[in-house]
Amino acid sequence: MSRSEHIPLPAVRRLSLYLRQLEQLQARDRQTVSSRQLGETLGISDAQIRKDLAYFGQFGHPGIGYRVPELIHRVRCILGTDRTSNVLLVGAGNLGRALISYRGFLNKGFEIIAVFDDSRNEVGHTIDGARHIKIQHPSEMRSTVRKHNIRLGILAVPAPAAQGVADRMVAAGVRAVLNFAPVRLQVKDGVAVSSVDLAVHLEQLSFQLGSVGS
């Protein structure tokens, strides 16, 4: 069962949602949860949840449901967030700074430990928000990636620079890129890209506004 029989990407995305909900349940000292209960808050069917989890193994207990702490551990292992990953970020503009100071990353298993920007007046300076991260010049990227075993990079530069920076990141050894630029990135096989595209989100909402009619 476990891996290899081809897992739908939507199932992986939902796994993240399950994990978050499970963490909330754990915070309330809930010991077990059924697929139906888990799905209710998330608007996902019980069958969907069981099938999603079954792609990765048998974690449930018939008649009982899923044990919350156990399932949290299993899902974290599946997603690879059972240990914290070092992350780099390129682009110390408004968005980049907002991401750096975003608290949510750390307890999700990600830590931004290096920031790059090529503009003169940024390099060498420290980010305002607490943790003393010095902004480095991109030329140092390769050595930093090796030194801290960085596999994931966040791309928060303007669109015209995005592909060039992505190439640099991949050349430096980064294997997964979270892209905020409104551009389709070309990367070699074995490198994963996930894009956050604000225009697409806004236009999708705008379309839905038109469909319902005001």
Added chain:
Amino acid sequence: MSRSEHIPLPAVRRLSLYLRQLEQLQARDRQTVSSRQLGETLGISDAQIRKDLAYFGQFGHPGIGYRVPELIHRVRCILGTDRTSNVLLVGAGNLGRALISYRGFLNKGFEIIAVFDDSRNEVGHTIDGARHIKIQHPSEMRSTVRKHNIRLGILAVPAPAAQGVADRMVAAGVRAVLNFAPVRLQVKDGVAVSSVDLAVHLEQLSFQLGSVGS
């Protein structure tokens, strides 16, 4: 053909990508483009593009392709971005400020014209970045929404506050919400929600890292 025969949501999302690519082509004075050419840069098949566009009408010219300026106009009308929409934003923290100063919105047909935050030391102050937007208290939301005919709201507050703010936005008359909080928002029928979920993106990438093996 046009509306009503049920349009796949993925098709709407791709429409945004087509539009962006078309705008780039127009900037290079390209007059026409075939579905194959349009798809090449985006990694989308020609048949997919023709089918997506056919959900909304017949815009192409056999033997020629699609006329770039014409198709741009048509797609903007479909998405509802042929005229600029007034947008409000709640949450003047790091992320909120980054979004306000983000240039990309305006020429995509969206303008943030009102910002709300309930923390004492924010209300009344002006956002640093250029355009003199005063931060308002949420109690003024309803009147501002009516006054400026706002239908779309951006939610950039911490998770625990998100549902409450969403309720307030909907009560004020907002019909579409772009949500940045890691929470499943409950809204009444007729209100559209689209969520940007960083944890989901990061965990998806983390999973893919594990699948390929380092």
Added chain:
DNA sequence: TTTTGTGAATTGCTTCACAGCA
């Protein structure tokens, strides 16, 4: 009972392949 895990049925989306038009 309750609830899982899973084959079977179904729904939805994408690709194929070709008639028709320029």
Added chain:
DNA sequence: TGCTGTGAAGCAATTCACAAAA
């Protein structure tokens, strides 16, 4: 010839429904 628009075919994802387990 080149290219669109579209029914038919194929594939992928979701839901159904039930045997097995507690």
